[in-house]
Amino acid sequence: MNHRGAARLRAGHPWVYRSDLVPPAEAADGSLVQVRDERGRRLGSALYSSASQIAIRLLSTDEISDNALPVLVRERINQAVQVRQCLTRDTDSFRVIFSEADLLPGLIVDKYNDILAVQAVTQALDREDLRQIVVESLTAHFPGASLIERIDPHIRELEQLPPRESRLLLGDRSSTIFALNGVQFHFDGLSGQKTGAFLDQRENYAAAARYAHGAALDVFTYQGGFALHLARVCASVAGVDASRPALEIAEQNEQLNRAQHGCSEIEWIEANAFDLLKDYATAGRQYDTIVLDPPAFAKTKRTVPTALRGYKELNLRALKMLRPGGILVSCSCSFHVSEAEFVGMLGAAAADTGRQVRILEKRGAAMDHPVLLNVPETAYLKCVICQTEP
Ligand code: SAH
Numbered sequence: 001m002n003h004r005g006a007a008r009l010r011a012g013h014p015w016v017y018r019s020d021l022v023p024p025a026e027a028a029d030g031s032l033v034q035v036r037d038e039r040g041r042r043l044g045s046a047l048y049s050s051a052s053q054i055a056i057r058l059l060s061t062d063e064i065s066d067n068a069l070p071v072l073v074r075e076r077i078n079q080a081v082q083v084r085q086c087l088t089r090d091t092d093s094f095r096v097i098f099s100e101a102d103l104l105p106g107l108i109v110d111k112y113n114d115i116l117a118v119q120a121v122t123q124a125l126d127r128e129d130l131r132q133i134v135v136e137s138l139t140a141h142f143p144g145a146s147l148i149e150r151i152d153p154h155i156r157e158l159e160q161l162p163p164r165e166s167r168l169l170l171g172d173r174s175s176t177i178f179a180l181n182g183v184q185f186h187f188d189g190l191s192g193q194k195t196g197a198f199l200d201q202r203e204n205y206a207a208a209a210r211y212a213h214g215a216a217l218d219v220f221t222y223q224g225g226f227a228l229h230l231a232r233v234c235a236s237v238a239g240v241d242a243s244r245p246a247l248e249i250a251e252q253n254e255q256l257n258r259a260q261h262g263c264s265e266i267e268w269i270e271a272n273a274f275d276l277l278k279d280y281a282t283a284g285r286q287y288d289t290i291v292l293d294p295p296a297f298a299k300t301k302r303t304v305p306t307a308l309r310g311y312k313e314l315n316l317r318a319l320k321m322l323r324p325g326g327i328l329v330s331c332s333c334s335f336h337v338s339e340a341e342f343v344g345m346l347g348a349a350a351a352d353t354g355r356q357v358r359i360l361e362k363r364g365a366a367m368d369h370p371v372l373l374n375v376p377e378t379a380y381l382k383c384v385i386c387q388t389e390p
Contacts, residue, residue, distance in 0.1 A: 001056070006037035009044070009058055012374030014100055016046070016056035025055060030123030031161075032059075032069050047124035051160035055124065057105035063374060070133050075302060076104045077137040079196050087367040093178040095199050096138075096369040101370040101378045107134065107285045110199055112187040113178035116142060117196070118169065119150045125291045126161050135169055146171025148189040154197060162242030166190050177256065181206045183228045184256045186249060193245045198364035201293070201331070203382040205229040214288025217321075219273045219314070223265070226291040226329070231263035234289060238267040240276055274310075277317040290318040291329040298334040307334055316349040319357065326388045328357075335380035336357060356389040 003201045008026030016076070018284035020323045027033045027048040035056060045064040046056040054086030064072055080102040088094040096116065096357060097109040105124030116138055120126045147170040156163060166189060168174050175188040175195075180202045188195045210297075214236075217229035223246055231237045231254070241247050241291075245267045254266050269276065271296065292314050311332060318328055332342050339362065350357035364371065365381040370379045 001035060002038060003154045005056075005221060006043060009035070012372075014046075014058035014105060014375065016058075018055040019053075019054055021055055025050075028129050030065055032064065032124075034063055047122060049123045049159060051123065052158060057100070057104070059103070068130065073104065073130060073133050076102060077134065077141075080104065083370070084124070084368055091180060091197060091202065093180060094366070095198070096368075097361070098369050098378070100375055101372055109134075109138065110196070111142070111145070112189075112196065113187065114144065115146045115148060115173055115176050115178045115187060117148050117150045117170075117189050118139075119152065119192075121152070121159070122389035123159050123161060126159070132314045139170060140152050141263050144171075146173040148174055150189060150194075155377045156255050166194070174319075180225075181209075181229065183232070185223065185228075185261065186256065187255050193249065195223060198224065200333075200369045201225055201359040201383070202368075202382050203366040204329070204331070204363055205239055207363060208289075208291060208327075208384075209233050209387060211327045211360060211387070212289040212329075213327070214323070215286070216291070217287050217318075218291045218293075219277065219318070220295070220332065221250060221268075221291075221294045222246050224253045224268075226261075227266050227350075228253055228257055230289065230291070231257070231266050234264060237264055237269075238269055240269045240273055242270065242272055244270050245312065247321075274313065277314060278322075281321055285321055286323050287321050287326065288323050289327045289329070290322060291331075292318055292331075293329075293331040296334040297332075303334050304334075304336050304341070307337055308341060311337070311342070312345050312349050315346055316352050317351075318348055319353045319388065322388045324388060324389045327384045329383065329386070330386070331383045333381050335377050337382075339382050340377075346384060346386065350386075357386045358389075359384060359386050362386040 002020050004023045005016040029050045031048050032050045035046050044061040047057045079096045085137040092113045096111050098291045106125035111116045149169050151164050151166045174190040194276050212230045214229040216234040216237045218239045221227045222243045227237050227239035297310045298304045363383040
C-alpha cells in the first residue's frame with residue numbers, strides 16, 4: 001500500500017482505503033491478507049473486502065496464517081465477553097462485541113436478555129467458517145441463549161453480499177422482553193417491524209432520569225427509550241417521532257411498564273420534530289425537561305455545516321421552551337460532528353436565547369461500546385446534559 005495507507009496503520013487506525021492500495025489488490029472476497037508498505041516492510045494481517053471503500057481492516061500487527069485466524073477470532077470474542085463482565089454488572093442487555101472497538105472488525109453482537117443478535121457487516125465476517133466460530137463461541141459463553149442473525153440489506157448490498165433475511169441461527173426464541181435500568185422493552189428480531197433498542201444510550205437514560213423533572217418532552221423518541229425512563233420521575237411526558245410503527249411499539253413498551261410500576265402516562269405524538277418544535281415554541285409551550293436524540297444529521301464530512309444548522313435549530317427552540325432551571329439532554333450520533341463542534345453549537349444556541357446555560361454532564365456511549373483512542377469513529381455518540389439558569 002502507499003505511504004498514506006501505511007501511515008494510517010502505523011498511527012493505530014485499522015482501515016486502509018482502496019485508493020491507498022498499490023498495486024490494486026487481487027485478493028479473494030473476505031480473505032485474510034498480509035499487508036506491506038511500499039518498501040515491502042510488514043505491517044500485519046488484515047481482512048479484505050473487494051466491495052467496500054474500506055478495502056483493508058487490520059486484524060493484527062503480527063502475521064497471522066489462515067490456520068491461526070479461527071483461533072484469533074475465538075480469542076478476541078473471549079476478550080470482548082470478559083471485558084463486559086466488569087462493564088455491565090447490572091443489566092441483562094448490552095453490546096457484547098463492537099466491531100473495531102473489540103478488534104473484531106465487521107462483527108456486532110448485541111445481547112437482549114436471553115437473545116443474542118449477531119450482525120456481520122463485512123465479507124470476511126460473513127464467511128461460513130468464521131460464522132461458525134462466532135456461533136460456537138457465543139453459545140459457550142451464553143449457554144441457553146437463542147441466536148438470531150440480523151440483516152441490514154443496505155450494508156449487504158454495499159459489501160456485495162447476497163441478500164438474506166434475518167433468521168434464527170440457534171435456539172427457539174426470536175422475541176423476548178429485556179430491561180435497561182429496570183425499564184422493560186419488547187425485543188423482536190424477526191417480525192416485520194423489528195424492535196430493540198439503542199443500547200448505546202443505556203447509561204444516558206439513567207443519567208437523564210437523575211435530573212429530569214416536571215413536564216418532559218422526548219423528541220425523536222423511537223420506541224420510547226428516554227420517555228419511558230422519564231415517566232418514572234416526571235409529572236407528564238410526551239414522546240415525539242415521525243415513525244408511526246416506532247410509536248406503536250413505544251406504546252406497547254409503556255403498557256409493559258405500567259403494569260409493573262406506577263409511572264406517568266405518556267402521550268405519543270406522531271410528527272416531524274422540526275415542525276412540532278416550531279409550533280410549540282410559537283404557541284408558548286413550556287417544559288422542565290427536553291430530550292433531543294435525532295438521527296445522524298451528518299453522514300459525511302461535507303454535510304457537517306448543514307448538520308450543525310439542523311442541530312442548532314432544534315436546540316435553540318428547545319432551550320427557549322425550557323423553564324428556569326430546566327434540563328436539556330441533547331444528543332448527536334453523527335461521528336463527523338466532533339464533541340467540540342457539538343458543544344460549540346449548543347453554546348451558540350444558548351447565546352441566542354440570552355440566558356446562561358450550564359453543562360451538567362458531557363457523556364458518550366455506554367461503557368459496553370468501547371472507544372479506541374486512535375479510532376475516532378468509535379467515539380460517535382455525544383450526550384450533553386445542560387441546565388438553564390434558575
Ligand atoms: N431516542 C431514541 C432513538 C432515536 S433514533 C432511543 O433512545 O431509543 C432517531 C429517531 O428519529 C427515529 O425513531 C426516527 O423515526 C426519528 N426521526 C427521524 N427524523 C425525524 C423527524 N424529522 N421528526 C421526528 N422524528 C424523526
